[in-house]
Amino acid sequence: MIISKKIDRKKLLETIKDYNSFFLVGCSECASLCGTGGEPELEELKKELEAAGKKVTGTFRAKTGCQVLGTKVELKPFKDELADTQVVIVMSCGAGTQAMVEAFPDKPVYPSNDSLFLGNMTRFQMFDERCSLCGECILEQTGGICPVTNCPKGLLNGPCGGTSNGNCEVSPDIRCAWVRIYDRLEKINRLDDMKKVIKAKDWSKSQSPQVLSARPKKEGKKTK
Ligand code: SF4
Ligand code: SF4
Structure with a gap:
């Protein structure tokens, strides 16, 4: 699995400071297991953005965020929320973020995580790098x-x-x-x-x- 960690929130808020409305995309696979892109993290970032005076138009957790076509299909029901969105924030690995660049060619897409390595989960949210x-x-x-x-x-x-x-x-x-x-x-x-x-x-x-x-x-x- 791809191991990721959250980008420093101050840095993320600085990156998005010029925008007001956001749609958050998580991932049910690696990022959920890493605690960087599951439901709790989507809710957490939503609250942080709202506390900073931003609007969150919706949140969504892809089945497999790096699966470009499947995620595009899963996003179809969010048409209204996305029409009202300036920026998509992707809470997965870098591959998932770039999948969303393909899904949203006309919107800025920003990552909320750093991708670190291909790892094994040895215990809950403990990861070892074993293969390069x-x-x-x-x-x-x-x-x-x-x-x-x-x-x-x-x-x-x-x-x-x-x-x-x-x-x-x-x-x-x-x-x-x-x-x-x-x-x-x-x-x-x-x-x-x-x-x-x-x-x-x-x-x-x-x-x-x-x-x-x-x-x-x-x-x-x-x-x-
Ligand atoms: S062989 Fe590699 S792992 Fe072993 S002591 Fe030298 S640097 Fe470390
Ligand atoms: S030899 Fe290469 S492919 Fe095999 S585990 Fe090591 S880094 Fe991965």
């Missing part, structure tokens, strides 16, 4: 633990030599990723994998922006 979306996964060689993300140096072959008591020299409060990989490989009887050199990655595979069509290719038709 490198585009060329090597987890099968590292016991399922990602050194690209979990080692601050992103070492493909480790440890680096600075490991101290099993912890990382860069971030002493975390376990060295390569110690974790060793322990894991030992547990699953794959310690020999530690001796295999992982080749340099093809970083062009994580170059932005990327486009992918996961649709099956139809004969005679080209897909990207």
